[in-house]
Amino acid sequence: MSSHPTERDGSGDERISTLLHNMNAVQAVAGSVEGTIGPKGLDTMLVDEQGGVIITNDGVTILEEMEVKHPAARLMIGLARSQQREVGDGTTTATLLAASLVAEGVAQVQRGVPIARVIAGIELGIREAIDRLREAALPIEGFDDERLFHIAYIAGREQEDIARLVIEGARLIGHEKMLEPDFSFSELVTAREGAENKVLDGVIINQHPLSREMPTRLSNVRLLVLNDALAPEEMDDEALGTEIGFQRYLQVKEEYRRNLEKLLELKVNAVVLDRSCDSIAEEFCLDHGILVLHRVFRSERERVTRYTGARSLKRTALDKSISELSRALGYAEQLEFDESLGHVQIMGGQGMPEATMIIGASTSEVVGERERIAKDAAAAVQASLRGGYLPGGGSAELFLSRHLETWRHSVKGMEGFGVESVAASLRRPLAQMIRNAGFNPLEKIEQVKAAQAEAGTSSIGLDFDTGECTDMLVAGVVDPAPVKLHALQTAGEVSRAILRIHTVIRKKSPAILLDE
Template structure:
């Protein structure tokens, strides 16, 4: 039976052993990404056992590719994934905040503050900081707002070509679509070695035609989408071994042959499949100039269906009449296969308008990173349109820290120590940016705090090139409000969950069934 930490020993060190162990684990996770934050942050090289290399500045990529076993550390990976999934940016900030909250909370517990009081105080401090963030958010009025370009530029690691491409893509999509809750703008980004930067008024399918003899270009495209294989209905071997089963097999094959002819009656010249295409269908399509794209990713099938107005079907739907099937077809002006890039472009769809942002990369090694950067920029632009923007560069977090230090005096009881933990944690991302820029964090934080107090402004931060104080709003250093809000909320939730862990017990292994 596993022992409880408090039952082992009466000493404070033993009672704190689990908390400190967890704290060390989350600090190790934070240290893996802290060097990447800010305009002077550097890249990380990830190497696998076979010598494969990823060079990236992206926090969630680093964390997801790391080998992590500690349960508390895994919570931090989950935090990064949540931040990426919900707003698409700010994973490093969220990770540093959570680690700092755990560290500062543990320090208060070591001082003798009950864990429950620290946790309650952290929740109070986070709620107050979130309220101030919402209050300070400024709206983006139009795509031409220079703040929107600055947001794309910063999230895009200061790569101007990516920032401009993302803004161009956002304009083509339109504000209404960008504000839809289920629409993820970053999913419209793709990158390719040797490709040119462009915003394509259409969709891309990352697949080659099934056969090299199929047409490379089609005009007046009539598209058929199957979330299935293009093949006869399957029968098991046992059924085929009977006379009745074999006759049924021949019947299904003949029905399938007739169903293929329906494609001709419908005028179909392109077929998009989830799975494979059997040899009979392949030969039929070759003979009649029909392009077959098989094993297409679900996201790409859904996009091409929406764009062309097609309705995705299962293969059993081929038994329907030609009239019924005609209502499920999609249409586009052109379909073209780019042999160099190994992708098919569908242009001029008659369904829901969309666009694809194509990011060029000079070598295969940088394709992934260029795509990640562009996706971050796209996510940041969408977040800014939805929730407005705030001063960046760590300036607002420092202002919130100062505010909480003053507000703490209004909090009665020992919960105030938890509020202190939040105030201290909010300085962590800014301090790390200063350190990455080669300056002394203690000196520069005090310098900026004094400048903020003098100007009574939350936007005074640090110019990381000169080391002098500067107004972040005037300098164009801005971040989406939703990114900061989600990072703070998620960091608060994860840190409180880790601080609540009092005992770690290894689960027993599943019982192995006996062969006897």
């Protein structure tokens, strides 16, 4: 058994060595995204072995696409994924907070503070900070609240067209739907080269009609959705090799043809399939002007069923009566295939409200980035509707840092050093934003701290254009409260996990295990 990264020369030295090695790996990950944070943050270019290029400011994209091998660094990638999955924004902030917590924790250990006390103190500090954030969160007063636009504008990298489109989409979806825990507003965003920005009161299926001869525009749409193929019941080759099996095959095929006739009785003019459509059904649909969309993604089928009021069926359900099948159909006013964009639009559905935000992009190279920006804005809008907002620009975190510096004296024992680590780490996002804007972080943070103390408010921050103190709420610089809360909570969990690592041991390879 051997340890990594150094030879074992005493448990204390080994622990410090492991902590330092993990800290360096975590700092390297944070260093890859720190230059993107804040209004003056820049982009990162990611290049693969084939010469493919991604230019982005999006923290989670950078972290997921970069090559990472160190186990502690991989924990940071997991942090970013969790932040993106839960709230859809704030991955860079969460990464910087976690990296700083690890660095501050290691510094306390080097001073002689037991690691267990540091970890316990960090947990206390994070819990106190989260409680204060929750208390300070302010509610959004509906879709006309100017704060909501400011949130979309900031999360959307100050692209006004995207911010306004996202707000329009949210208004169309409705407040009640936006608050549903399983509903992800950002999934309604799609970017298209050559398209114009618009909010579609309807849904999109990214698929072409099965045949060019099929209709591309329908009115009074009666829609059948199958989570299956449109084909006869499958029979194995062994069964077909027997007389009984072959007769059964002919019977199934005849029943299938009769079932296709039911589409005419039901006046179905569009069919959406999970899988393929056999030649018999394709010819039948061509002859009767029925549009078939096959191999449609599950997420798109689910949106279609919700929007049109349809109920997804299996192919065997076609054996049911006309009255039963009619209750499973979906209805919409219009369906249209846009050949230039390569997708089908369904509008005027009679089910639940749905909207699709189409983001235009001038070239294929910027489609991905425009979509990421719009998704971030959409996620931020939904998060703020659910949990309110807080002053942005790092001002709320700095205020928390000041609070913890005082609150730390109420903590008995050496856990107070862990609380100090949290207080210092909460200054990291603002310090980096100041650095990216070209100012001196030490000078400006002290300036903002003094201004906050004088005004007695958490909303005083820094104008990154002028370098002067300003009220973030007055300036419209606000962030969704759930983004900050989740970033702090996740950063605390990941940093504590990294600080708990006593040593890193290389596992036996599978080949060695087999030899034994």
